[in-house]
Amino acid sequence: MDAFGVDIGGSGIKGAPVDLTRGVLAVERHKVLTPHPATPDAVADRVKEVLDHFGWSGGPVGATFPGVVTGGVTRTAANVDKGWIGRDAAALLGARIGAPVTVLNDADAAGVAEMTFGAGRGRTGTVIVLTFGTGIGSAVFTGGRLVPNTELGHLELDGHDAETRASSRAKEEGDLGWHHWARRVQKYLRHVEALFSPELFVIGGGVSRKADRFLPLIEGVSAEIVPAELENDAGIVGAAMAAAGSVPAPPPAAA
Structure with a gap:
């Protein structure tokens, strides 16, 4: 259907x-x-x-x-x-x-799609899907069930709303290179990991098409980090x- x-x-x-x-x-x-x-x-x-x-x-x-x-x-x-x-x-x-x-x-919509058809298939632990775009959206799953409307893009990071520092728009408006922006994403992921201890981060949004440019640069995060398989169609x-x-x-x- x-x-x-x-x-x-x-x-x-x-x-x-x-x-x-x-x-x-x-x-x-x-x-x-x-x-x-x-x-x-x-x-x-x-x-x-x-x-x-x-x-x-x-x-x-x-x-x-x-x-x-x-x-x-x-x-x-x-x-x-x-x-x-x-x-x-x-x-x-x-x-x-x-x-x-x-x-x-x-982000809840994108997360459900990724958990059903994409990178989160079959994962039953805590999974966090993050969409990087104009802001940062989040979808949190535990035991395969969605915790709706988490909005983790608004966590504080360096005294600011996290999405104003680490979103794709922040990268574009700040004319940040991949290494510089990856350091910000890394700091954000470490912060989220300290709060939720997920087993998996799925990185979505338009930037997921270029995951090879920044995901290998992220260090110090214990959770597995993978790009969204449905990319920017997940929503x-x-x-x-x-x-x-x-x-x-x-x-x-x-x-």
Whole structure:
């Protein structure tokens, strides 16, 4: 069965139909730029644009969001407009495209895809999937079960939000070479490891395509570190899985 996945990021919004039996995109994904400011209505318009590109209608749709999501409501908005905070994103997107939409945290979506079809297959210990992009997303699994909305990119690192020091955007904006940036990623991974003692780190996001440029430079981390097998498609696959009911939805937040 196919479902449609949309991955909403701070810089781009991409989506495609997904073959859920194999965990791969059924066709090449379509990407548009995230509007600035990334208000709910402006982003909803771009999401509809992605679906319209494929003429998608009738099938289940899932969408990721770069922040905490509970019961379809977005609770934080670090890299998009603050108007998302407290917004019923599932209702907004559903109304815009004319079909029900399942919304979940972007890194959680990528993590579930990697645990099912990618680098985390068969691992039952503590696994942490980290996505490096505009920010740093995290998905924590123990015994194969997701702990939703961990948002470890906002841990403090050198007196700053970690993602402002070690994300892909920090590398680009600081014009950092691979060695310099790898030292920052290394410090971040050591910090996360000290808190959670995972057996495996899976490194995702767009930078995972160039894992050979920086992962061999990281030292002093006891956990195994591997690149995401689904690379930057993991969020799309995980969103489609959620739409098809393959991902347990986080419970609604208390009123």
